[in-house]
Amino acid sequence: MLACQSESQSQPETSESGTDTISLFNGEDLTGWHADVPAMDENPDTTEAFIVRDGMLVSLGDPRGHLITDEEYSDYRLDVEYRFPGEPGNCGVLVHASTPRALYGMFPQSIEVQMMHENAGDFWVIVEDITVPDMVDRRGPQEEWGIREGENRHILNLTEDSENPLGEWNRMTIETLGDSIKVWVNGDMVNFGYDATAESGHIALQAEGAEVEFRKVELTPITALSD
Template sequence: MRRVIQSFAVYPFLLTTIGLLLPTATLGDDPSATGTAKDLFNGKDLTGWHVDVPDADDNPDIQPSFVVRDGKLVSMGTPRGHLITDQSYSDYRLEVEYRFAGKPGNCGVLVHASTPRALYKMFPQSIEVQMMHENAGDFWCIHENIVVSDMASRRPGDPSTWGGKQGQSRRILNLTDGSEKPPGQWNRMVVECADDQVKVWVNGDLVNEGFDCTAEQGQIALQAEGSEVEFRKVQLTPIRQISDQVPENQASDQ
């Protein structure tokens, strides 16, 4: 009987020891794991964001460039400027659902944003993922730079002019111009940033992929750039690495 009692006395210790040795399912243990998704837009107001509109410097009563309307975040297009997150982020998946509310035109989402008004006294230092109608997924380098595998065919200009500053060749063409929905319908853009890589899908199609980015973290910004655009989802999920294929449930509109 004494031996049996001793065996049971040791058993909890063994369980504790084994438990300490077993791997735990954390984001750091599994390279393909993701963290908890966070809605950057809460559907009610612009908490967590701030506005940078140069024309408002001398006219604080100017009409707002960004508003919340019927539960959607709306970029009014003018006055031109940016809506910027208060926090900086790295290693994430950004999911944006947007549509042009009227005549389709120009807009964009900026990743790795830092110094405000770095270019033309308007655009923050960043990598822009273009939302311009029929050009969704282009990269525009703004005082940062990024490389794609087929640079010679997708980046206009002589290689000596490639860069992110005024006068340099800042645009990198997307892989397809046919991925957007007709005007008025919702588009889903997925942007993944991890280490020095940025990868973009539009409605399930891979539209751009870059590496050797000169920035690996920063704020996220939405543009007011001439056209009214509605956003019904702006959601960020921590990731460990770039996905090989479009993330699950992101390939089709809902």
């Protein structure tokens, strides 16, 4: 695992030197990633869910599954620039991913930072958990909370209208440090959680029904959450 060593209202800044920042996507191919697409189990000739097109990493949306980093990471800032080029839909970035297909036979054990259009920055817990302020208001009745199928795994973000109009590029920044996760969308701090049940793991991108283009996926080690 690579230790890449973030609570505030301001957008985090890129490291001054930039020398510690690594691009997880090289703009040419999917080196450093592997796909887990259940439909390919029985039919290896199934159309690829993730491709490189015009220098961008593209999630085609179907067949559904995940593109997962080969390496594991902890204590980092992840900067992702993405857009829905066609119809709005669903996607997400999963952090601290571990056991494959732990939920519904597809989703790896992880904490998802939602990218679904008009919902960017929500948390979905996937056989892991996290705490946020005002949990009942943002997650619903406590007796319904859970981390598995049929339980309330959804935690609302803090803002509305942080996303750019459909078709325009969005910047999502995710900071993880120890058991804390903090998220910005286009400069707005949209979520902050703590007491996460995982502190490290793989990073994954979803294919979940809608085409999404990624032009930047960069990771920078951190030793403190941004102010």
